[in-house]
Amino acid sequence: MMLRFLLVVVMLISCTDIYKTVKGDEYTLESVRASLVRQEDTIVFNVIERARFPLNSPTYDPHYASIPNFSGSLFDFILNQTEDIQAKMGRYINPEENSYEENLPASLVPHYNFSQFLHPTAASVNINKSIRKIYFNEMLPLFVTSEDDGNYAQTAASDLSLLQAISRRIHYGKFVAEAKFKESPRDYEPLIRAKDKKSLMKLLTVKSVEDIVVKRVEKKAMVFGQEVSLDHDVNGKYKVDPAIVSRLYLDSIIPLTKDVEVEYLLRRLD
Numbered sequence: 001m002m003l004r005f006l007l008v009v010v011m012l013i014s015c016t017d018i019y020k021t022v023k024g025d026e027y028t029l030e031s032v033r034a035s036l037v038r039q040e041d042t043i044v045f046n047v048i049e050r051a052r053f054p055l056n057s058p059t060y061d062p063h064y065a066s067i068p069n070f071s072g073s074l075f076d077f078i079l080n081q082t083e084d085i086q087a088k089m090g091r092y093i094n095p096e097e098n099s100y101e102e103n104l105p106a107s108l109v110p111h112y113n114f115s116q117f118l119h120p121t122a123a124s125v126n127i128n129k130s131i132r133k134i135y136f137n138e139m140l141p142l143f144v145t146s147e148d149d150g151n152y153a154q155t156a157a158s159d160l161s162l163l164q165a166i167s168r169r170i171h172y173g174k175f176v177a178e179a180k181f182k183e184s185p186r187d188y189e190p191l192i193r194a195k196d197k198k199s200l201m202k203l204l205t206v207k208s209v210e211d212i213v214v215k216r217v218e219k220k221a222m223v224f225g226q227e228v229s230l231d232h233d234v235n236g237k238y239k240v241d242p243a244i245v246s247r248l249y250l251d252s253i254i255p256l257t258k259d260v261e262v263e264y265l266l267r268r269l270d
Contacts, residue, residue, distance in 0.1 A: 027117045029179040032172065033209075037216070039169045043253075044220045044245060046162040047143060051240045054147035056155040060136070064152075075156040082160060098171045100128045100163070118178055122267035125174060125260055128167055135163055139252055143244050169253060173260030180204065180261075181268055192269050200262050210254055218246035 058064040058074070065074040072080070080101055083091075087104035091097050093111055095118055140159075181188050191199045221242035 032175045042165045048225050048239045050158045053155045054145040059152040059155045078156040098126045121270040122264045125263045170256045173257040174264045177261040177264040214246045214250050218242045221245035
């Protein structure tokens, strides 16, 4: 019962803003960047929430949990079951959402007429396999201890919430790429036809904007993660080191977002 409850909680939290999307021509580079700023709040909060628990390695051990008719770890099971339910609720008909699981069931709810802002062929870009690998191998070890407190179901649910938030942010690179392409197609079309990934990456990169993002998420981690007491002033202690949060963006989230942008653009003229 506890596991089922956690699955439902994760599903509801993850789907809260599912239909709050802009329509048609309202997608601009400015509106896309505004969405990315809002998504920073979700990611920072979820990093802080995941940091409540240590690594809890049995969560990812396929031999730890014996789940009838399922092969995989407890995390794999929660991921599978949660995205299955969310697919039935219509989460993945939204072009802003990208699932980790494949072959999910069709939506059981009426389809909302979402904007077709993205180019149809390029819209299918999905790098969640890479995101998952980098999350567990490189990102997670930066802000959790290697200990074990037995809270495996809660740990898996927290991982999933963070992974989905990170995925949404990274795959929003498709919207960034489309907005940039529409602003100056003549700059992009020759590079796309030449399949020049290096030049596309250079054209997409705005270092001053990236620096602002890294500084802003560090500031948000300082504000959101302060240890607050009614008896004392803020003591400068944080639930997660703000420098680590900025590093997550600098080393992983921003580079992966730009990878999505390049992959999207390479298919933009198909």
